[in-house]
Amino acid sequence: MATKGAEQQGLFPTEGEPKPAAAKPSRATSSTANGAGESAAPRPSAAARANDDASDDATADAEPSSGRDRSGSAGGSGSGGETVAHRLAAKQREISVSEFFTKNRHLLGFDNPRKALLTAIKEAVDNSLDACEEAGILPDVKVEILPTPREDRFRVVVEDNGPGIVKQQLPHVFARLLYGSKFHVLKQQRGQQGIGISAAAMYGQLTTGKPLSVISRIGKKHPANYVELKIDTARNKPEVLREMETDWEKEHGTRIELELEAKVQKGKQSVDEYLAQTAIANPHVRIEYRDWEGQVTVFERATKTLPAQPKQIQPHPYGVEVGMLGGMMKTTEAKKLAAFLKSDFSRVSPRVAEEICEIAKVSPDARLTSLEPEKIEAIHQAMSQVKILAPATDCIVPIGEAGLVAGMKKVINADLYLAETRAPKIYRGNPFVVEVGVAYGGELPAEEPVRLVRFANRVPLLYQQGACVSTKAIITTDWRNYMLQQPKESLPVAPMVIVVHLASAWVPFTSEAKEAVAHYPEILKEMRLSLMEMGRKIATHIRKTRRAADEAKKRDYIDMFLPTVVEALHEILALDKPTLDKTSGNLRDILEASRKKMV
Amino acid sequence: MAKDDKKGSNKKASANPELDKVTIQCIDRAATRVLDSIAKKKQPELKFPVRSLSNVDYDAKKGFFELGENLSTRTLTVNSVKTFAQTLKLMSLSKQMVQENNSATKREAYYVSKNWGDARFTEQPESDTVMDDVEAMFSLDGVTREQLRFVPDEHGGAVAGELIVIDRDPNTHEPIEIDCTRFGTGAYTIPSSVEHLKFRTNAKFVLAIETGGMFQRLQSNGYPKDAHCIIVSMAGVPTRSTRRFLRRLTDDLDLPVYAFVDCDPYGIANIYRTLKVGSGNAAHINQFFCVPRARFLGVTPQDILDFKLQDATHPLQEVDEKRAKDALKNDPFFKKNKAWVRAFEQMLAMKVRAEQQALTKWGLNYVIDEYLPRKLKSPGTFLP
Numbered sequence: 007m008a009t010k011g012a013e014q015q016g017l018f019p020t021e022g023e024p025k026p027a028a029a030k031p032s033r034a035t036s037s038t039a040n041g042a043g044e045s046a047a048p049r050p051s052a053a054a055r056a057n058d059d060a061s062d063d064a065t066a067d068a069e070p071s072s073g074r075d076r077s078g079s080a081g082g083s084g085s086g087g088e089t090v091a092h093r094l095a096a097k098q099r100e101i102s103v104s105e106f107f108t109k110n111r112h113l114l115g116f117d118n119p120r121k122a123l124l125t126a127i128k129e130a131v132d133n134s135l136d137a138c139e140e141a142g143i144l145p146d147v148k149v150e151i152l153p154t155p156r157e158d159r160f161r162v163v164v165e166d167n168g169p170g171i172v173k174q175q176l177p178h179v180f181a182r183l184l185y186g187s188k189f190h191v192l193k194q195q196r197g198q199q200g201i202g203i204s205a206a207a208m209y210g211q212l213t214t215g216k217p218l219s220v221i222s223r224i225g226k227k228h229p230a231n232y233v234e235l236k237i238d239t240a241r242n243k244p245e246v247l248r249e250m251e252t253d254w255e256k257e258h259g260t261r262i263e264l265e266l267e268a269k270v271q272k273g274k275q276s277v278d279e280y281l282a283q284t285a286i287a288n289p290h291v292r293i294e295y296r297d298w299e300g301q302v303t304v305f306e307r308a309t310k311t312l313p314a315q316p317k318q319i320q321p322h323p324y325g326v327e328v329g330m331l332g333g334m335m336k337t338t339e340a341k342k343l344a345a346f347l348k349s350d351f352s353r354v355s356p357r358v359a360e361e362i363c364e365i366a367k368v369s370p371d372a373r374l375t376s377l378e379p380e381k382i383e384a385i386h387q388a389m390s391q392v393k394i395l396a397p398a399t400d401c402i403v404p405i406g407e408a409g410l411v412a413g414m415k416k417v418i419n420a421d422l423y424l425a426e427t428r429a430p431k432i433y434r435g436n437p438f439v440v441e442v443g444v445a446y447g448g449e450l451p452a453e454e455p456v457r458l459v460r461f462a463n464r465v466p467l468l469y470q471q472g473a474c475v476s477t478k479a480i481i482t483t484d485w486r487n488y489m490l491q492q493p494k495e496s497l498p499v500a501p502m503v504i505v506v507h508l509a510s511a512w513v514p515f516t517s518e519a520k521e522a523v524a525h526y527p528e529i530l531k532e533m534r535l536s537l538m539e540m541g542r543k544i545a546t547h548i549r550k551t552r553r554a555a556d557e558a559k560k561r562d563y564i565d566m567f568l569p570t571v572v573e574a575l576h577e578i579l580a581l582d583k584p585t586l587d588k589t590s591g592n593l594r595d596i597l598e599a600s601r602k603k604m605v
Numbered sequence: 606m607a608k609d610d611k612k613g614s615n616k617k618a619s620a621n622p623e624l625d626k627v628t629i630q631c632i633d634r635a636a637t638r639v640l641d642s643i644a645k646k647k648q649p650e651l652k653f654p655v656r657s658l659s660n661v662d663y664d665a666k667k668g669f670f671e672l673g674e675n676l677s678t679r680t681l682t683v684n685s686v687k688t689f690a691q692t693l694k695l696m697s698l699s700k701q702m703v704q705e706n707n708s709a710t711k712r713e714a715y716y717v718s719k720n721w722g723d724a725r726f727t728e729q730p731e732s733d734t735v736m737d738d739v740e741a742m743f744s745l746d747g748v749t750r751e752q753l754r755f756v757p758d759e760h761g762g763a764v765a766g767e768l769i770v771i772d773r774d775p776n777t778h779e780p781i782e783i784d785c786t787r788f789g790t791g792a793y794t795i796p797s798s799v800e801h802l803k804f805r806t807n808a809k810f811v812l813a814i815e816t817g818g819m820f821q822r823l824q825s826n827g828y829p830k831d832a833h834c835i836i837v838s839m840a841g842v843p844t845r846s847t848r849r850f851l852r853r854l855t856d857d858l859d860l861p862v863y864a865f866v867d868c869d870p871y872g873i874a875n876i877y878r879t880l881k882v883g884s885g886n887a888a889h890i891n892q893f894f895c896v897p898r899a900r901f902l903g904v905t906p907q908d909i910l911d912f913k914l915q916d917a918t919h920p921l922q923e924v925d926e927k928r929a930k931d932a933l934k935n936d937p938f939f940k941k942n943k944a945w946v947r948a949f950e951q952m953l954a955m956k957v958r959a960e961q962q963a964l965t966k967w968g969l970n971y972v973i974d975e976y977l978p979r980k981l982k983s984p985g986t987f988l989p
Contacts, residue, residue: 560683567686570724574693578636578700585640592643600648600682 105239107208114205115469115519119158120275122209123151123268124468125519126162127277129202130262131284132465134166135291136196137260141169144312145291149281151270151298159214160268160298165261170224173231180207180218180262181235181244194316194402194511196465206264208237213267217247222260230254270298275468281305283459283466286413286443287405287507308412314403319511320352322397323362323389325435331386335374343377343385344370353395362388399430399437402509405464410443410505418503421447422547425505426536433528436512440529442536443505446544447551450501456480458497461507462515462523470521476506478525479533488541489548502544506533557601564597624752625703631746632700636693639681651679651692653742658885663937668881668897670937672744672888679738688735690724695732695739702754710758710797711736737886744889751800761795761846763820763838766829768854771803772796785835790825792838795850802850804857810984811835811854813843813899815866815876819961819972828973832981835860842876845887848894851880855898862896863987865977868904869921869958870928873948874936877901882938901988902980906951909959912976917966918957929953942989 107114115125131147138145150163171179182204207218223230234248254261272278281295285305290312293305326334340346347359354362363370366388368381377385405413410425425443432438450457460467460476471477477497485491485498492498514524523529572590575581581589635651642649653676654660660673681689698717702708709717715732718725726732740750750756764770768785770793782805785793796802812834814820820838823829829836835854839847851862864880866872878884881899883891909915921929929949932939939945952958964972980987 563683563686566723567690570690570721571681571686571693574690574697575636575640577697578632578693579640581640589640589643592646596643596646596648596681597683597686 107205108212108239111205111209113518114202115521116205116209119213119267119269120271121469122213122266123160123162123270124275124277124280125202126206126209126264126266126268127151127164128280128465129206130162130164131281131293132196133203134164134168134260135284135288135464137168138166139312140315142312142315143167143169144307144310145288146294147291148294148296149277150296151277153298154265158267158269159265160270161263161265162268163261163263165256165259167256167259170228170258170260171220171222172224173222173233176220176222176231176233177235177244177246180204180220181237182242193318194463194509196463203262204237206266207235208239210264210266211236212239214265216265218262218264220260220262221252221254223254223256223258226257230256278303280466280468282417283461283468284464286410286417286459286505287461287464287466289405289409289413289416305416308416309409313405313409316403316511317398317401319398319401319437320350322353322432322435323347323351323392323394324432325512326351326386326389328383328386331389332379332382335377335382338374341373341375342370343368343372343374346374352397358392358394361392364388365391396432397435397437399432399439401511402430402437402439404439404441404509405507407441410441410507414443414445414503414505418445419449420445420501420503421551422544424540424543426539428532428536431528431532433514433526436510436514438508438510438513438529438532440532440536441505441507441509442533442540443507444540444544445503445505446547447501450503452499452501454499455497456500456502456504459503459505460523461505462513462520463509464507465520467521467523469519470516472522473516474522475525475530476508476523476533479506479530479537480504482530483534483537483541485541488545490541490544504537504540560601564594564601568593568597625706627746628703628743628748628752629700631743631748632696632703635742636696639693649681649689651689651738651742652676652745653679653738654745654889656737656741656886656888658935658937661883661885661888661891661937663882663941665941667892669891669895670883670885670888671891672741687724691718691721691726691732691735692739694718694721694724695735699739699753699755703752708754708756710756712758714755741889749893750890751798757797757845759844759846760797761799761844761850762840763792763794763817764835764850765792765820765824766835767806767808767833768793768835769805771805773801786830792820792824795837795846797846799846799850799853802853804854806835806858806860807833808835808858808860809833810981811837811851811860811862812902813837813839813851813862813864813880814961815839815841815864815872816961819865822969823973826970826973828977832977839866839876839880843880845890845894848880848883848896851896851899852894855896861984862899863902863981863984864899865902865961866904867958867960868906868909868952869960870925870932870949870952872904873901873945874928874932874939878932878936878938900984902984903976904959904961904963905988906948906955909955909957909963912964912967914959914963914966915957917963918955918959921952921956921958925958926953944988948988 111117111122115128116122127149131149134147135145146167148163148165150165152161152163154161180203210216210218217234217236219232219234221230221232229251230253232248232250232252233246236245236247237243238245270277278295278297281293281303282305285291285293289308290310291305292307295303295305297303321330321334334350335346338346338350340349344356344359344363347354347362348356360370362385366381366384368377368385372381404427407425407427410427411423414420414423414425423443423445425441428440430437430439458471458476458480460471460474467474480497481495485500490498490500490502508523508529513520514526514529516522516524568590571593572586575589576586639649639651654672655675655677656672660675661670662673663670679685679689679692695714698709698714711733712729714736715726715729718732726735736755740753740755743753764785765788766785770783770785771780772783773779774781783793808829812823814823814836817838817840820836823836828834837847837851843851854860855862862880864877866876877899880896882897883895887894904914909918929952933946933949939949961972964976967975
């Protein structure tokens with residue numbers, strides 16, 4: 007429930023504004039100026055193509071579509087008669103985000119009732135954790151799944167001890183898609199787009215007709231507010247059904263409750279698993295979970311240290327696409343090109359800015375509003391030709407080796423826990439950090455492929471494992487070098503859990519549902535290097551364990567066969583008692599000595 | 606185990622008390638050496654002759670594979686403690702059997718070990734190996750396996766022809782005479798122990814045959830009587846009792862032994878070679894179990910040409926070639942016999958092998974009517 011500073015900015019430019027270079031073709035959606043939110047309609051599918059474009063990509067994308075619409079109509083009606091284009095134009099009307107979602111719910115992780123339950127809880131918990139951490143509060147999250155009279159419906163309650171949300175913002179945060187504080191910020195956080203929780207609310211509303219209810223309180227001196235919300239799907243506007251002050255024992259925090267069509271399950275890709283994995287990547291979090299049968303599981307805090315707040319950074323020139331560049335030019339407060347480059351990008355010094363302008367053959371004093379599309383393209387190209395310092399990496403806050411080990415210990419029962427946090431690296435101008443944790447041995451099943459637990463910015467990724475770069479990194483590592491079995495092109499078979507965490511200001515997911523990380527060579531390389539380091543340590547551990555087992559076996563050997571040797575000698579030579587005892591003793595010494603010599 | 610043995614082939618007093626005394630002394634001495642080492646806190650050792658072709662020598666004058674000097678040493682360590690215990694237990698069993706005038710087959714000894722707790726053998730090949738070690742160890746002192754009271758479990762091959770075997774009645778111990786011509790179309794079977802047998806014969810030679818089929822053909826056609834011979838079926842590589850039986854026939858009756866086997870590396874290098882000079886693995890007993898007077902009647906590579914058997918042959922398999930080359934390279938017996946080197950080279954050049962039954966190409970009784978008579982006209986040409 008991250009809403010600090012969540013005001014509605016003029017995010018989505020309206021019709022009248024000048025259009026940037028339209029790099030991408032678009033489908034026939036129009037954005038008749040109907041308020042900022044609506045023009046963002048195409049966002050979900052656009053982002054599905056290339057969601058690593060940073061914040062303003064939606065803007066850039068929305069533009070060409072509206073642009074084409076107009077020119078299309080105009081061009082087709084040259085002769086003044088009814089053309090095909092005219093007829094088509096009559097059918098062309100706006101699609102609201104909400105309508106779009108209704109038809110494309112799978113893009114956001116609401117494909118089926120089973121997954122919808124998980125996604126709803128996931129979005130709520132992610133928000134809770136982001137909000138708590140931003141406010142410097144150790145998160146205390148309660149998740150509850152309650153049965154309803156209908157077997158196919160459940161009520162979900164997620165409650166946190168976060169900073170709370172001011173009354174006026176509650177409807178916007180929870181009942182309006184693409185509204186929030188995160189999308190425009192290049193910073194390591196769980197949520198990225200401001201779709202999640204409202205999408206959950208909308209899914210609930212669509213499948214059960216029930217509103218979402220929220221209690222939130224921002225401090226001891228403030229009353230707790232209760233609201234019941236619905237989304238006007240045609241207009242993407244919140245509808246407040248009930249609103250009142252209420253009593254709540256918490257000093258601050260937020261509690262949401264919604265009913266949705268859902269299917270409960272245990273095991274893989276379940277809520278249980280998601281929460282357990284969240285506990286691994288977030289050792290500072292306490293989670294209490296009550297399932298539909300009333301069974302309570304508590305993941306206690308493993309550390310009382312809050313992770314440092316990641317710093318917000320500006321985009322690096324190397325990671326910007328041309329459409330995004332155009333969008334930034336429109337939203338910046340700078341008026342002239344050089345000033346814009348210096349103020350809106352990281353690592354752009356006056357000299358770098360000058361160089362870019364020179365290569366692009368555009369005056370540093372050119373007014374942004376007067377730049378033609380070709381010029382913007384030239385600037386974009388110039389940016390990749392200039393040598394620019396890599397972005398600062400202090401915006402990444404990894405879990406840390408100790409934290410990861412503590413997290414794994416909380417949830418996994420193993421003999422050996424290892425973790426490595428790599429140094430920050432860059433992909434396409436975006437800093438990132440790879441962390442790998444390994445739990446080996448103990449009660450883990452020895453005859454099955456290793457379990458892979460994936461995180462992006464501390465959020466568990468439960469679906470699309472095969473498509474994830476981490477899977478590729480593990481498969482392309484030769485684990486046989488590290489004394490493990492590995493069928494060809496598969497995960498190794500070992501009593502092992504591998505945890506892979508990618509922390510970045512912008513995580514390159516393969517799809518909007520945020521299920522798998524894309525295969526960037528830089529990321530793959532970091533993951534493999536870390537896995538190999540883990541492999542070496544595991545091999546050392548295996549060798550040590552085997553040697554110990556071997557030695558124990560040898561010791562057993564002595565006890566097992568020494569009496570037989572003495573007995574046979576006695577049978578042949580009929581020894582007296584003192585000789586027998588002496589022989590036994592000496593023989594033990596001889597065998598012990600030979601055992602030690604071999605170790 | 607002695608008490609449980611109801612087979613009782615040796616219920617009477619020991620046949621040779623002097624020899625038994627020596628056996629017991631040898632066992633005691635070996636055990637005492639181990640005990641003394643332990644008393645000095647030194648790792649005890651047991652020494653065995655290396656039992657392989659690499660450690661045998663062939664001296665034509667002696668006529669058998671003689672064990673070389675190479676010894677392998679089993680030092681007591683954590684790793685060898687189990688085998689060490691088993692070796693001592695078998696020695697103990699041997700001593701006990703000598704004292705009680707009993708004996709055990711390999712199979713029986715294997716089952717005796719089931720009473721040894723964790724030191725028991727899991728499979729018989731394990732106990733066979735340790736037993737062969739013990740046997741080889743004491744062969745250095747001139748003690749035989751029979752003296753250690755380990756007897757072969759396999760009985761020998763079938764015998765027919767002009768031979769009278771004098772055995773004892775197992776109940777009355779009275780001597781009984783067995784006329785090998787009086788088994789009709791059946792045959793006498795060589796017992797597992799042949800040392801006590803005596804013989805009488807008018808036969809001129811012994812024919813040792815590889816297969817039961819060929820034995821049967823000769824037997825049912827009355828060949829032994831017509832040719833005045835004794836025929837013995839070896840059924841593959843001859844067992845110890847068959848080899849000992851043949852040896853005793855040649856020694857006691859002064860008869861030549863002719864081997865009649867398939868013309869392939871197995872028939873020559875395994876069956877015939879083992880019959881004549883013994884094997885690498887059992888080198889310590891070869892002096893008793895070889896038949897130096899055996900000669901190779903056929904089928905020879907040259908026979909394939911002489912009897913026009915080319916179209917009744919099979920191509921040499923890869924294993925055959927390997928075995929033939931191995932014989933030429935590593936087998937001391939063949940290496941020292943130029944005639945054999947030539948025969949192998951001829952076979953390798955022809956790239957074919959022929960079974961005894963290939964002669965049937967010329968008719969079912971061709972072997973009786975033509976082949977054997979022609980070959981037997983000039984025994985001097987038989988391969989050594």
